[in-house]
Amino acid sequence: METVFRRKGDSMRRVVTSWILAVACVSAVWAAEPANRKSNPQVKAVLEYFYSLSGRTDNRIVSGQFTDFGNGANLRIMARIHEATGQWPALLGADYADFRRGSITTKVPNAAAIEYGKQGGLVSIMAHMYNPANPKGGGLRDKGVDIADLLKEGTDTNQRWMQQLDLIAEGLLELKAAGVVVLWRPFHEMNGGWFWWGAQKPESFIAVWRHMFDYFSTTQGLDNLIWVYGPNHGEKTAAYYAGDEYVDLLGLDAYTDFLDPEHVRGYDQIVALNKPFGFSEYGPHGASNPPGDYDYRRFLAGVKQHFPKTCYFMCWNARWSLATNQNVKEMLGDPAVVNRDELPKELFSSTHKPVAGPPVEGNWKLTFEDTFDGDRLDSSKWIPSYQWGQTHNYNAYCDPNHVLVEKGLLRLKVEDKPSHGKKYTSAVITSYGKFSQKYGYFEGRFRIPTGKGLWPAFWLLPYPQHWPPEIDIFETIKDDPQVYMTYHWDDQGHKSSGKHWSGDGFSYSQEFHTYGLLWEPDQIVWYIDGVERSRFTDARVIVSEPMYLLINFGIDAGWPGQCDATTPFPSYYECDAIRVYQTD
Structure with a gap:
């Protein structure tokens, strides 16, 4: 590994070179999988970076501060x-709970996390x-529970636990999308x-940790998490470890003036x-009433x-805090x-890049x-008309x-100009007779207009054409902020299953977003920006x-209702890519 010699503020740094060389040596010591x-690839890059730090002589301990x-x-x-030091801590910490009220709050912590991530910082939640x-909704210190009860399906405790997990997952999914x-x-x-x-039976605790891991990773599709195991310093620091397959980083929480084996x-x-390994929490002077006069050079x-194996602290x-001592x-x-x-x-090279490609593994x-x-529609792939002459546009000529x-960009234009006996003029393209496929992953990246009476989809x-079935990868209507995802089928009569979604700060009209659909024999799964938003699993009626x-x-x-004076004309429905994949 190349040794890096530099001073703080020195413009002639070779930190990145050292990191790349260190990552190449990781496999000889630890497996950074x-x-x-x-x-996702970002997680792998960050984890490899932490693995690379242990062998360095400087630039090896990531600084952090809980907010x-x-x-x-x-x-x-x-x-x-x-302001006091000229330095920004590398790692920002935040908590989704309100400590005393016993509630989950994600919006405000996420705003801080997203902004710090944009500025090039790491995030701990x-x-x-x-x-x-x-x-x-008892607070964190409300005792009297056997942690094994959290996994007993059908109980009120299990129901409340799963609701809490869903609230947390919703916040983490927002960070994934960002x-x-x-x-x-x-x-x-x-x-x-x-x-x-705390102080539960290790086997019961480990089962709950593993359940959370599986629920977040598989059911919720959270692929942006680095899992940190952080006991308090003292006894049984390894007793609750869930296993290498469930943990990425290690930590100790320590509140003491003295950083030595006797006190930690x-x-x-x-x-x-x-x-x-790192100090996942650190505070001087014990866990209560610190005077704020600690010399952090001692730490x-x-x-x-x-x-010596410490590679981060918070x-x-x-x-x-670092702000008061x-x-x-x-x-x-x-230099360390x-x-x-x-x-x-x-x-951070992949942060905020458009999501593209199947979100699940496979030989796609x-x-x-x-x-x-080009400068015109590709006639080998599309036709600018609907097979039955009109879609739901019975008031518009396409x-x-x-x-x-x-x-x-593909831009479909709508105007309030009569044409061919219709009140409005609009547009549609289809791949009828050009391309069709059974099963696979279908995606498009769109910027979608809003306004009274508008209905982009x-x-x-099915090819050849009949109805139902129908799979709506997405629809939006008027100025409703929700995205609708629906499957229509005929099972002894017309039936449908759908879900609508809108996220805090999500704007489908101001920005491009990727809308995807995974269609398999036993499930249909909808994605927005690579995040699962709906799932249908009744294999008996899935189109084949x-x-x-x-x-x-x-x-x-x-x-979508009728247009009115507020409807923007002309309006444009824009797409910059359509892709379809199939796996063996």
């Missing part, structure tokens, strides 16, 4: 640290979860007796688990001398410490693609001249015949 084998709980989480404490055995890798640290300090999940116990046991000196907030500038300026501006930019082959790079291909119909593509701009036709 994520616990979730379906983790606050729930609605208190923001970037102010990070800004105070920067935890949750002081409430006790699901308490019907009133391209944020999360160091997810659940059930911290589980070897102590002060939280309801359990280090040898936890590093023997052979994963990257770093103790880490270097007694805990200081607690309030008067334990002494000599923090010198500590963060030490990695601050935000020194993180390799490659860790691209069977259809149009990126609309004019081929309203199908525009320009600047790498991307959907599938080839279907073709339709991109349609409906208007003033029943469900």
Whole structure:
């Protein structure tokens, strides 16, 4: 490995080179494969980076600062640290729970996390979860639960637990959609007796951890998590470890002035688990009433001398924090410490890039693609009309001249101009007679207009044509912020199953988003920006015949209501790519 010589602020740094060389050496020491084998490439890059740090002489300990709980989480404490030291901590911490109220709050912590991620920082999320055995939502210190009861299906405790998991997953899915890798640290300090999940039977605790891992990774499709096991220093630091297949990083929580083996116990046991290690929480002067006069150089000196495998730390907030104690500038300026501006930019290279391709593993082959790079519609792939003469556009004439291909985009145009006896002029394209496929993954990337009476859609119909069945990859109507995903079939009469979704801050009209559909013999799964949003699993009625593509701009036709004076004319429904895949 190349040794890196530099000073803080030195413009001639070779940090990235050192990281790349270190990653190449990782396999000889540890295996940097994520616990979730379906983790996205960003997770793998961040995890490899942590693995690379242990062999360095400098630039090897990632700095971190916890912000606050729930609605208190923001970037102010990070800004105070920067103002005092000239450095931004590399890792931001936040908590999805409100600590005392026993509730889950994700929107405010996520806003801070997303913004810090955009600025090139790493993100750690935890949750002081409430006790699901308490019907009133007991706080984190509300005891009196056997953790094994959380997994007893059909019980009120299990129902409340699953509801809590869904709330947490919703927040983590928002971070996934924003391209944020999360160091997810659940059930911290589980070897102590002060939280309801603490000091439980190890086998029961491990079962609950593994259930959460499987539920988040598989059912919820969370591929942006790095799983952190963080007991308190002391006894039994390895007793609750769920296994290499369920953990990525290791941590110890420690609140003490003295960084030495006498005062911080359990280090040898936890590093023997052979994963990257750090101080997942640190605070001086014990766990209550710190005076705020600690010399943080002592912390770093103790880490270097007694805990050499440390590759990250996260200081607690309030008067334990980097913002309120002494000599923090010198500590963060030490060559051993990695601050935000020194993180390799490659860790964030895939952040906010458009999602494309099947979100599940398999031997996928691209069977259809149009990126609309020409100056006209590709007639080998599409026709600018509907097989039955009209779609739901019974108040609009679908004019081929309203199908525009320009600047790498397909643009379907709608106007309030009468044509061919219709009140409006609109557009549609279909792949009827050009392309159809049974099963696979279908996706398109669209920017969708809003307005009274507008009805853009991307959907599938059987070839040769009949109805039902019909799979709507998405539809939107008027100025409703929701995206509708529906399957129509005929099972002794017409039936349908659908779901609508809208996310905080999600705008399908201001930005391009990727809408995907996985269609298999036993399930149909809908995705938005690579995140699963709906699933249908009644294999008895899932269509098993080839279907073709339709991109349609409906208007003033029943469900979306009538146009009015607020409807924007002309309106454009835009697409920059359509892709279809099939697997063996």
